[in-house]
Amino acid sequence: MIKRALFSVYQKEGIDIFAKFLQEKGYQIISTGGTFKFLKEKGIDVEEVSSITGFPEVLNGRVKTLHPIIHAGILGMRSKKEHIEQMKNLSISPIDFVVVNLYPFEGTVKNPSSSFEEIIEQIDIGGVALIRAAAKNYKDVCIIVDNSDFTRVMEELKSKKSVSDTLKLELAAKAFSHTAYYDGLISTYFNRLTNRIFPQESAIPIKEHQELRYGENPHQKAKLYRSYVDSNVSTINASILWGKEMSYNNFMDADGCIDILREFFSDAPFAVIIKHTNPCGAALGKTLEEAYSHALSCDPVSAFGGIVGLNRKVDVETASKIAERFYEIVLAPDYDEKALETLKSKKNLRILKINGNEWNKKGLGYRRIEAGFLVQEWDNIGMNIEGWNIVSKKRPSPSEEADLKFAWKICKYVKSNAIVYAKNLMTIGIGAGQMSRVDSARIAIEKAREAGFNPEGAVMASDAFFPFCDSVDTAAKNGIKAIIQPGGSVKDEDSIKAADEHGIAMIFTGVRHFRH
Numbered sequence: 001m002i003k004r005a006l007f008s009v010y011q012k013e014g015i016d017i018f019a020k021f022l023q024e025k026g027y028q029i030i031s032t033g034g035t036f037k038f039l040k041e042k043g044i045d046v047e048e049v050s051s052i053t054g055f056p057e058v059l060n061g062r063v064k065t066l067h068p069i070i071h072a073g074i075l076g077m078r079s080k081k082e083h084i085e086q087m088k089n090l091s092i093s094p095i096d097f098v099v100v101n102l103y104p105f106e107g108t109v110k111n112p113s114s115s116f117e118e119i120i121e122q123i124d125i126g127g128v129a130l131i132r133a134a135a136k137n138y139k140d141v142c143i144i145v146d147n148s149d150f151t152r153v154m155e156e157l158k159s160k161k162s163v164s165d166t167l168k169l170e171l172a173a174k175a176f177s178h179t180a181y182y183d184g185l186i187s188t189y190f191n192r193l194t195n196r197i198f199p200q201e202s203a204i205p206i207k208e209h210q211e212l213r214y215g216e217n218p219h220q221k222a223k224l225y226r227s228y229v230d231s232n233v234s235t236i237n238a239s240i241l242w243g244k245e246m247s248y249n250n251f252m253d254a255d256g257c258i259d260i261l262r263e264f265f266s267d268a269p270f271a272v273i274i275k276h277t278n279p280c281g282a283a284l285g286k287t288l289e290e291a292y293s294h295a296l297s298c299d300p301v302s303a304f305g306g307i308v309g310l311n312r313k314v315d316v317e318t319a320s321k322i323a324e325r326f327y328e329i330v331l332a333p334d335y336d337e338k339a340l341e342t343l344k345s346k347k348n349l350r351i352l353k354i355n356g357n358e359w360n361k362k363g364l365g366y367r368r369i370e371a372g373f374l375v376q377e378w379d380n381i382g383m384n385i386e387g388w389n390i391v392s393k394k395r396p397s398p399s400e401e402a403d404l405k406f407a408w409k410i411c412k413y414v415k416s417n418a419i420v421y422a423k424n425l426m427t428i429g430i431g432a433g434q435m436s437r438v439d440s441a442r443i444a445i446e447k448a449r450e451a452g453f454n455p456e457g458a459v460m461a462s463d464a465f466f467p468f469c470d471s472v473d474t475a476a477k478n479g480i481k482a483i484i485q486p487g488g489s490v491k492d493e494d495s496i497k498a499a500d501e502h503g504i505a506m507i508f509t510g511v512r513h514f515r516h
Contacts, residue, residue, distance in 0.1 A: 005097035138172035232358030243350030283426035407461035
């Protein structure tokens with residue numbers, strides 16, 4: 001019986017070596033279009049698919065291998081007598097190897113100059129059909145979708161004279177993952193075209209990007225996967241200018257850091273320090289050095305081992321201050337030469353440069369739960385100041401209003417229940433992740449006093465409404481002059497009444513920012 005190998009690829013690196021190897025092992029090489037020409041030029045004795053099927057390539061190459069002679073040759077089960085008899089009666093020879101990779105749909109979509117027509121033409125039809133057919137019949141057919149697997153297959157053919165069922169099954173699994181990813185790319189593209197934000201069925205296209213030492217804890221295995229729909233500005237797209245590879249927790253914290261920087265990328269010099277994805281200090285300043293120093297002053301103890309995020313090119317003055325302490329990561333759009341040299345003196349510091357200029361987050365947020373996913377839009381809503389409502393008798397002063405806007409932006413990124421106190425465009429106390437909102441309010445005051453701040457004259461931000469007036473009372477006892485919160489509680493009137501009694505200005509934003 002003739003042994004056959006079918007080649008139909010876009011990525012041609014190494015296929016001539018593999019084809020020559022198979023030919024020397026007695027396999028007949030058959031191929032299509034550009035692959036046929038490439039192998040022919042490399043001196044491989046290759047037969048065109050159309051000469052086997054008796055049917056030419058048609059529709060500008062849209063139909064090449066979609067023919068019963070090809071697919072029966074792949075799908076025919078060698079262990080089934082009736083399959084073999086039918087193939088003999090129809091003069092169909094089995095195909096033992098299928099080497100296929102697909103049109104570059106992903107690269108074409110990501111190229112901003114690609115037209116819709118060009119993108120459509122990069123949707124591979126015949127290649128996907130070949131891959132699925134070969135992977136389905138993996139016991140009889142070896143499917144290869146990744147040219148890097150040629151070496152493993154050749155080694156088995158040299159040592160065992162055949163490819164083991166174990167390897168063929170592994171390659172089949174890889175093939176189905178490959179087509180699933182490919183179809184996921186296409187469905188995502190069409191869903192975006194038609195504004196289908198939440199399709200009834202979904203394939204999420206992600207691709208392995210990096211091996212990680214471990215996950216959140218050393219006993220957990222982990223990898224980093226890249227999403228097809230990713231923001232231009234993201235941790236995964238950042239350049240590591242200095243330091244060892246990022247860990248799972250580094251990526252988590254850096255992602256949280258970039259989220260906050262999105263709110264301030266076009267503002268005055270801004271700095272934030274992140275610990276366990278929570279901000280432990282943030283500030284705007286006249287200079288970047290001032291912004292960093294003020295951010296650090298909020299909670300210098302918690303800042304140890306955290307991440308510093310900056311919204312400006314880092315100068316040597318700021319770098320010198322940062323280098324005085326231990327941090328895991330510094331993240332910024334750029335660094336001047338002396339600043340970079342200064343930061344590199346810290347052996348264990350990772351220096352990341354933010355690449356890109358599209359700061360808006362794209363796509364959807366996914367949270368894995370047992371047996372399912374929670375899927376939601378990102379919390380991308382901006383500050384709709386026109387929708388804010390001053391519900392108290394007292395109006396905030398201009399400086400209080402500036403602090404309220406600042407505190408509201410920061411509060412959005414603090415784990416619920418979240419309370420932020422701010423004064424002079426810097427955080428002075430942050431209460432995060434408490435089950436009781438009033439506890440977050442108390443903790444934030446305690447943190448402020450521990451850091452040497454007098455909360456008198458500060459403002460307060462809450463990520464959700466006050467179910468009772470106790471948080472307002474706590475604020476009043478400590479001299480807070482203005483509060484910003486979503487409103488929406490059945491007891492809003494109690495909080496408004498308490499604010500009026502204490503002479504506190506209160507704004508309802510109408511927008512909640514829970515963060516779990």
